[in-house]
Amino acid sequence: MKNRKALSLRIPEPVSRPGDKPDFSKIAVPEAGTVRKPPIDTRANEAMDLANGLIRVLNRKGEAVGAWDPKLDPETLRRGLKTMILTRAYDDRMFRAQRQGKTSFYMKCTGEEAIAIAQAFALERDDMCFPSYRQQGLLIARGYPLVQMMNQVYSNAADPLKGRQLPIMYSSKAHGFFTISGNLGTQFPQAVGWAMASAYKGDDRIAATWIGDGTTAEGDFHQALNFASVYRAPVILNVVNNQWAISSYQGFAGGEEATFAARGLGYGIPGLRVDGNDFLAVFAVTQWAAERARSNLGPTLIELYTYRVEGHSTSDDPSRYRPSEEAKAWPLGDPVIRLKDHLIHLGEWSEERHEAAEKEAMDEVRAANTEASAIGTLGSGKAPSAREMFEGVYKDMPWHLRRQRQQSGV
Amino acid sequence: MVSMNMVQALNSAMDVMLGRNEDVLIFGEDVGYFGGVFRATDQLQRKYGVTRCFDTPIGEGGIVAVAIGMAAYGLRPVVEIQFADYIYPAFDQLVSEAARIRYRSAGDFTVPMTVRTPYGGGIFGGQTHSQSPEALFTHVTGLKTVVPSTPYDAKGLLISAIEDEDPVIFLEPKRIYNGPFDGYHDRPVQPWSKHPASQVPEGYYTVPLGKANVVREGGDVTVLAYGTMVHVAQAAARDAGIDAEVIDLRTLIPLDIETIVQSVEKTGRCVVVHEATLTSGFGAELTALVQEHCFYHLEAPVERVAGWDTPYPHAFEWQYFPGPKRIGEAMRRVMEG
Ligand SMILES: Cc1ncc(C[n+]2csc(CCOP(=O)(O)OP(=O)(O)O)c2C)c(N)n1
Numbered sequence: 001m002k003n004r005k006a007l008s009l010r011i012p013e014p015v016s017r018p019g020d021k022p023d024f025s026k027i028a029v030p031e032a033g034t035v036r037k038p039p040i041d042t043r044a045n046e047a048m049d050l051a052n053g054l055i056r057v058l059n060r061k062g063e064a065v066g067a068w069d070p071k072l073d074p075e076t077l078r079r080g081l082k083t084m085i086l087t088r089a090y091d092d093r094m095f096r097a098q099r100q101g102k103t104s105f106y107m108k109c110t111g112e113e114a115i116a117i118a119q120a121f122a123l124e125r126d127d128m129c130f131p132s133y134r135q136q137g138l139l140i141a142r143g144y145p146l147v148q149m150m151n152q153v154y155s156n157a158a159d160p161l162k163g164r165q166l167p168i169m170y171s172s173k174a175h176g177f178f179t180i181s182g183n184l185g186t187q188f189p190q191a192v193g194w195a196m197a198s199a200y201k202g203d204d205r206i207a208a209t210w211i212g213d214g215t216t217a218e219g220d221f222h223q224a225l226n227f228a229s230v231y232r233a234p235v236i237l238n239v240v241n242n243q244w245a246i247s248s249y250q251g252f253a254g255g256e257e258a259t260f261a262a263r264g265l266g267y268g269i270p271g272l273r274v275d276g277n278d279f280l281a282v283f284a285v286t287q288w289a290a291e292r293a294r295s296n297l298g299p300t301l302i303e304l305y306t307y308r309v310e311g312h313s314t315s316d317d318p319s320r321y322r323p324s325e326e327a328k329a330w331p332l333g334d335p336v337i338r339l340k341d342h343l344i345h346l347g348e349w350s351e352e353r354h355e356a357a358e359k360e361a362m363d364e365v366r367a368a369n370t371e372a373s374a375i376g377t378l379g380s381g382k383a384p385s386a387r388e389m390f391e392g393v394y395k396d397m398p399w400h401l402r403r404q405r406q407q408s409g410v
Numbered sequence: 411m412v413s414m415n416m417v418q419a420l421n422s423a424m425d426v427m428l429g430r431n432e433d434v435l436i437f438g439e440d441v442g443y444f445g446g447v448f449r450a451t452d453q454l455q456r457k458y459g460v461t462r463c464f465d466t467p468i469g470e471g472g473i474v475a476v477a478i479g480m481a482a483y484g485l486r487p488v489v490e491i492q493f494a495d496y497i498y499p500a501f502d503q504l505v506s507e508a509a510r511i512r513y514r515s516a517g518d519f520t521v522p523m524t525v526r527t528p529y530g531g532g533i534f535g536g537q538t539h540s541q542s543p544e545a546l547f548t549h550v551t552g553l554k555t556v557v558p559s560t561p562y563d564a565k566g567l568l569i570s571a572i573e574d575e576d577p578v579i580f581l582e583p584k585r586i587y588n589g590p591f592d593g594y595h596d597r598p599v600q601p602w603s604k605h606p607a608s609q610v611p612e613g614y615y616t617v618p619l620g621k622a623n624v625v626r627e628g629g630d631v632t633v634l635a636y637g638t639m640v641h642v643a644q645a646a647a648r649d650a651g652i653d654a655e656v657i658d659l660r661t662l663i664p665l666d667i668e669t670i671v672q673s674v675e676k677t678g679r680c681v682v683v684h685e686a687t688l689t690s691g692f693g694a695e696l697t698a699l700v701q702e703h704c705f706y707h708l709e710a711p712v713e714r715v716a717g718w719d720t721p722y723p724h725a726f727e728w729q730y731f732p733g734p735k736r737i738g739e740a741m742r743r744v745m746e747g
Pocket residue numbers: 134182183184211212213214215216240242244245246308312439468470492496499
């Protein structure tokens with residue numbers, strides 16, 4: 001017998017659970033402005049520090065510092081802030097609507113607004129997005145009408161998806177927003193294919209896609225990286241690391257062994273890790289990656305480091321698996337407040353204007369909700385025609401579906 | 411005996427097996443600390459420790475693949491796929507691997523693995539929380555496919571599945587986790603505690619795989635059903651005032667053909683019911699078998715009542731779900747035939 005301890009199986013465990021004090025002491029938060037900004041033709045093997053660092057622009061005083069400062073004009077910053085405020089107000093209203101029985105299901109992106117919105121700002125309007133279910137901010141930033149979103153959530157007669165799809169699984173080609181799947185991760189390699197097609201056609205549009213930390217465990221994530229690398233696809237691969245996948249902390253996706261950004265390096269893709277609650281930093285890295293993709297230099301993997309402030313969905317109760325004060329202890333703060341503080345620091349915003357903007361957002365949401373609810377909500381008011389159930393399975397309805405529609409009596 | 415709902419009965423089956431056999435391990439997405447999104451593994455990690463019941467990465471292909479590897483070592487993994495709608499990333503591991511390892515290695519390696527997964531509609535779950543993919547598995551030789559319809563059966567069948575030497579797909583009708591839903595969505599659902607099959611022994615017992623259960627005796631028409639549809643079919647028979655014999659298949663593969671044939675020979679009529687889409691559904695197999703075995707006893711063509719051949723539509727839950735009305739009409743048609 002060798003003089004060795006017997007093997008033992010390791011199961012990851014998070015630092016804190018309900019009843020414990022939230023503890024983020026393991027998370028290294030470097031000062032804003034300390035990470036270098038490399039040229040866009042950087043290769044993966046030169047990007048180790050970027051994959052393991054944390055790109056931050058906004059410091060504690062609300063100043064924008066360092067090489068990554070995108071130097072956005074105050075008007076753009078205000079638009080960014082207002083879009084985040086609107087997204088949050090929309091989420092709050094729809095969450096309540098689910099509680100009132102007006103729909104079956106809802107998911108918020110609270111605390112993660114800077115990601116979708118700064119990224120939408122950094123992309124061109126006709127770049128194609130393959131989002132997960134937590135990037136409603138993309139649609140709002142691109143001007144998709146709130147009332148349309150609500151019609152979809154309520155599955156009412158004006159639902160653009162005709163009552164066929166789950167709430168929040170929006171789709172709008174006109175807004176460069178690919179139909180969301182409830183099956184995790186599937187859209188990630190599809191974005192690579194869209195980008196390959198764009199390259200094949202000599203187009204100048206690029207693709208961007210989003211996946212959660214938990215979902216990086218799916219094979220689709222790894223296929224996307226490999227294909228993107230092999231074909232040098234003009235795509236931005238975003239991992240939204242909000243620390244949780246329902247009840248599983250990111251350690252179950254392997255986030256404690258290496259950063260998600262570092263996953264790119266093994267595939268030859270530069271990985272950047274960015275403070276996801278820092279509007280300016282998110283904008284800057286996205287702009288960098290978009291520039292790189294548009295210059296035919298290929299994909300970039302971006303890890304957006306953030307925190308899922310609310311429950312996973314309306315079906316979830318996070319107090320069963322994490323300390324309820326965790327969100328407050330999150331060291332990267334709140335994206336709305338951070339951008340607000342920055343604008344105030346610049347002398348381009350004030351508490352009064354902020355309050356007014358919040359009220360304006362609430363009014364806009366309320367008006368849209370009145371309009372959508374007047375049409376109908378799930379199970380009451382005007383619903384889409386049940387005949388829609390049989391349409392669109394194929395372009396032309398085969399005989400057996402026609403027969404079934406007849407039998408159904410709809 | 412204790413009164414349990416179906417989730418508690420499943421939990422009890424796993425509890426019993428974890429206690430009896432240290433080679434039984436339970437894992438899947440959110441099943442460890444949290445106890446599963448439907449609470450089926452509630453408290454098991456606390457009771458047996460983190461290496462007996464644990465969370466996994468979100469990778470169904472990985473979950474099933476590592477379970478196969480563990481089974482090859484000699485363990486008895488019981489994995490949960492959070493919704494049957496999410497089992498497809500594991501399809502290659504199930505179809506090309508788990509199902510064939512015994513055969514291709516001439517018995518050198520085997521896969522005594524159980525894959526539990528909630529399935530079926532009736533919960534406004536839309537396309538990705540409502541599917542009934544049983545026929546995808548019954549079509550794969552080498553896999554067993556089990557569908558309980560009561561707490562008593564759920565526990566006994568799950569223990570049999572865990573003890574089985576072959577891979578078992580264990581489909582849990584989530585619509586009846588908390589009560590025997592009879593298809594009348596506008597009426598209150600009875601809790602399981604009012605149903606005799608909620609009386610479940612606390613300890614070990616089994617319900618054998620491959621044995622159907624005649625849940626309602628009758629002489630006029632045989633109704634073949636499983637899962638939620640067992641309850642819907644019984645309600646349909648009651649309300650249509652038809653002397654129907656309702657058979658709960660409980661196991662699709664291996665199928666209890668004897669019980670089916672016996673009943674159809676008696677009634678001469680047969681209606682097959684499932685939630686899954688019609689075309690190439692398990693009902694097609696059942697219909698063919700009844701025709702092969704009972705042709706000279708049949709008084710009318712076999713009828714199938716199934717989900718329409720569309721993706722599961724969110725807003726049209728009750729137009730889609732094959733409720734008691736449609737089943738009653740089918741029974742009437744075969745009676746007239
Ligand atoms: C293939 C697949 N497996 C499982 C699920 C169930 N599910 C839905 S969301 C989720 C957690 C995802 O976590 P993460 O990727 O971190 O994204 P987040 O919700 O945090 O934004 C799970 C397990 C699913 N929808 N699809």
